[in-house]
Amino acid sequence: MKISFNREACQGHNRCYLLAPExxxxxxxxxxxxxxxxxxxxxxxxxxxLAVDNCPEYAITLTEENPPA
Amino acid sequence: xxxxxxxxxTDWQTDFDHTAPEYAADAPAIWQELRETCPVAHSDRFGGTxxxxxxxxISAIAHDTEHFTSRGVIVSxxxxxxxxxxxxxxxxxxxPPFHQIARGLLLPAFAPKAIRPLEAPTxxxxxxxxxxxxxxLPASGVVDAAEQYAQHIPVRVIAxxxxxxxxxxxxxxxxxxxxxxxxxxxxxxVSAEDTMVHYIFTQIEKRRDEPxxxxxxxxxxxxxxxxxxxxxxVGGTIALxxxxxxxxxxxxxxxxxxxxxxHPEECARLIAQPELMPFAVEEMLRAFAPVTxxxxxxxxxxxxxxxxxxxxxxxxxxxxANRDPEFxxxxxxxxxxxxxxxxAAFGLGIHRCLGSNLARMELTVALEEWLARVPEFELADPxxxxxxxxxxxxxxxxxxxxLEPGTSTxxxxxx
Numbered sequence: 001m002k003i004s005f006n007r008e009a010c011q012g013h014n015r016c017y018l019l020a021p022e023x024x025x026x027x028x029x030x031x032x033x034x035x036x037x038x039x040x041x042x043x044x045x046x047x048x049x050l051a052v053d054n055c056p057e058y059a060i061t062l063t064e065e066n067p068p069a
Numbered sequence: 070x071x072x073x074x075x076x077x078x079t080d081w082q083t084d085f086d087h088t089a090p091e092y093a094a095d096a097p098a099i100w101q102e103l104r105e106t107c108p109v110a111h112s113d114r115f116g117g118t119x120x121x122x123x124x125x126x127i128s129a130i131a132h133d134t135e136h137f138t139s140r141g142v143i144v145s146x147x148x149x150x151x152x153x154x155x156x157x158x159x160x161x162x163x164x165p166p167f168h169q170i171a172r173g174l175l176l177p178a179f180a181p182k183a184i185r186p187l188e189a190p191t192x193x194x195x196x197x198x199x200x201x202x203x204x205x206l207p208a209s210g211v212v213d214a215a216e217q218y219a220q221h222i223p224v225r226v227i228a229x230x231x232x233x234x235x236x237x238x239x240x241x242x243x244x245x246x247x248x249x250x251x252x253x254x255x256x257x258x259v260s261a262e263d264t265m266v267h268y269i270f271t272q273i274e275k276r277r278d279e280p281x282x283x284x285x286x287x288x289x290x291x292x293x294x295x296x297x298x299x300x301x302x303v304g305g306t307i308a309l310x311x312x313x314x315x316x317x318x319x320x321x322x323x324x325x326x327x328x329x330x331x332h333p334e335e336c337a338r339l340i341a342q343p344e345l346m347p348f349a350v351e352e353m354l355r356a357f358a359p360v361t362x363x364x365x366x367x368x369x370x371x372x373x374x375x376x377x378x379x380x381x382x383x384x385x386x387x388x389x390a391n392r393d394p395e396f397x398x399x400x401x402x403x404x405x406x407x408x409x410x411x412x413a414a415f416g417l418g419i420h421r422c423l424g425s426n427l428a429r430m431e432l433t434v435a436l437e438e439w440l441a442r443v444p445e446f447e448l449a450d451p452x453x454x455x456x457x458x459x460x461x462x463x464x465x466x467x468x469x470x471x472l473e474p475g476t477s478t479x480x481x482x483x484x
Contacts, residue, residue: 011421014181018347029173030180030426053409054351056417 002063003048005034009059019054020047032059039065082107086114087144087361087384093456097401100389109373115144118382119375124393124413126373127385130364131417137364137383138164139420143249143460144363144382151301153367158309159302161420168419174291174298175306175423178230178284184426187226191431194225195438203442206471211449214330215323215467222435223318226427227311232283233272240268245316249459265311269304284310310424317359318428320463321414322435324357325350328403329436330448330469335405340440349405350433355412356403358388361460362416387413388462445472 003023012030016023022044025033040048040062052060078086081099086092092099103110103122110120121127130137140156141149149157156162160171177183198221202212212218224238244265261267276286288303298306329336339349362385366377377383390413392400398409415422422428446469448454455466 011418012176012180012425013415013421014426015351017181026181028180028182029176050408054411056411056413056415058411 001040001045001048002038002065003034003036003040004061004063005032006059006061007031009057011057011059013056015054015056016051016060020044020051023048023051082110083112084114085110085112085118085120087118087120087386087460088458090458093458093462096386096388096456096462097392100386100392101401104389104393109375111375115146115382116148117378117380118144118384119372119377120384120386121373122386122389122393123373124390124396127387127390127413128417130372130383130385131362131413131420133370134165134168134419136366136368136370136377138367139168139364140164140367141365141382142363144384149365151305155302156305158305158312160306160423161309161313162305165419170293171302171306172419172423174288174293178287179423179426181426184430187229187427188430188434190229191222191226191434192438195222195435196442198222199438199442203471209449210471211468212471213467214326214446214469215319215464218439219322219326219435219463219467220316220319222322222431223315223428226318226431227314230284230314231272231307231310232281232285237268241311241315244268245312248312249316249461265308266304269307269311270300272307273300273303313422314424314427316457316461316463318424318431320359320457320461321354321357321428321432323464323467324359324462325353325432325436326439326469327448327454327464327467328353328357329440330446330467332403333445333447335403336440336444336446338405339436340444343437345406346433346437348407348410350429350436351410351412352403352405352407353432353436354414354429355391355397355407355410357463358391358412358414359461359463360414360416360422361386361388361462362420363460384460385416387416443471445474446470447472 010032016032017026023035025035027033048062052062078084078089100122108123112118138153139162140153142161151157154164154167160168163171198218202217224241225235228235272285276289280286285307288306291298339345364383366379366381369379370377394400415425449468449470453468454464457463457465
């Protein structure tokens with residue numbers, strides 16, 4: 001599972017930082033900073049999904065590496 | 070409440086009035102009906118105003134700064150006098166590119182890590198308020214949770230941030246009532262000394278001689294491209310923080326307590342599972358989002374099959390977006406552990422509520438401290454609950470009965 005973050009779309013709602021602090025930090029202005037590059041560790045998949053499902057600006061996306069056939 | 074000249078609303082599709090008491094009392098049902106029958110409603114009131122109710126349309130407007138200007142954000146018969154892109158209360162009234170500069174000045178003061186140190190004093194203040202309520206509790210057990218609890222919390226927090234005396238809170242509430250809840254309606258004339266403008270400029274003058282490390286002092290020292298901010302900019306921003314930070318949060322705390330008063334099982338659940346609180350807070354914000362923003366149309370544009378003209382007002386009822394069944398599953402159900410919740414309580418697009426982290430902290434702390442001390446309570450008189458009119462919706466009268474633990478009886482469900 002890969003995670004990507006669109007800084008242009010982020011408006012600093014900070015939902016990802018609250019729900020998945022292992023994956024997101026915030027900068028001094030309150031915009032999200034993605035802490036991992038590429039693969040999301042297995043144990044953080046659920047938190048990554050929460051971050052995606054609660055971002056009002058759709059700034060976070062998850063992609064399965066090997067989508068089921 | 071209603072102004073003397075108000076005509077009663079006969080048709081919400083063509084003649085809605087968001088300042089009418091019947092709108093305040095029943096807004097979620099009105100939005101639902103409009104969403105199903107006339108998703109972009111219109112009214113000739115206030116010089117011509119649109120009311121979109123679908124998430125899709127509200128989101129589209131919030132993200133479109135080309136056709137919609139923030140020069141006016143409170144619908145009124147009065148035209149906003151300060152032109153774009155600055156507006157009368159930067160940055161909420163500002164458009165790009167100035168908006169980003171004015172907002173950038175303030176963002177660090179409202180970022181999550183800057184808000185965190187305010188949590189402990191807020192918690193102590195909430196605890197103190199409730200302890201006093203319990204100490205003074207009448208034999209009936211009835212208190213007003215809006216007047217005696219919710220409203221005091223943001224007033225104290227904002228006064229602290231601005232660096233003004235906590236006792237000035239009563240005056241803030243008077244300003245807010247006149248400006249937001251009675252927007253565009255003539256009430257009693259007030260003396261110049263009793264206006265928010267006078268209050269703010271007095272505070273600014275005080276700091277001219279004695280620089281301070283509060284938010285007003287910070288704004289007075291701030292510069293854009295090496296030039297200090299104008300007094301109007303500083304005054305407008307302080308007005309914004311005062312107006313936007315108080316009755317909004319007061320409304321969210323009050324509405325949450327109103328809901329919990331009708332759902333003792335949910336109170337018990339939150340007490341037993343405190344880890345649910347972050348989800349519950351977002352769900353309260355979704356279901357009872359207090360704020361409806363507004364824009365003015367700056368270029369003719371079509372929306373939901375309707376032609377909007379330059380100069381028209383457009384309301385952005387974020388709480389209606391939050392109850393759109395096209396966007397949320399079971400939108401009228403409060404699901405405290407809702408896991409998929411892209412709510413728009415703090416707006417969408419570049420004007421996302423600057424104080425959202427502060428509001429979220431205050432709501433969380435207010436509910437945690439309340440439940441820790443008042444685990445069982447119920448509405449004392451559901452008919453006596455009074456919802457505010459205008460663009461900020463929350464209970465202004467909220468009589469509840471504090472119960473001895475173990476005596477609660479489940480009452481009617483919430484809307």
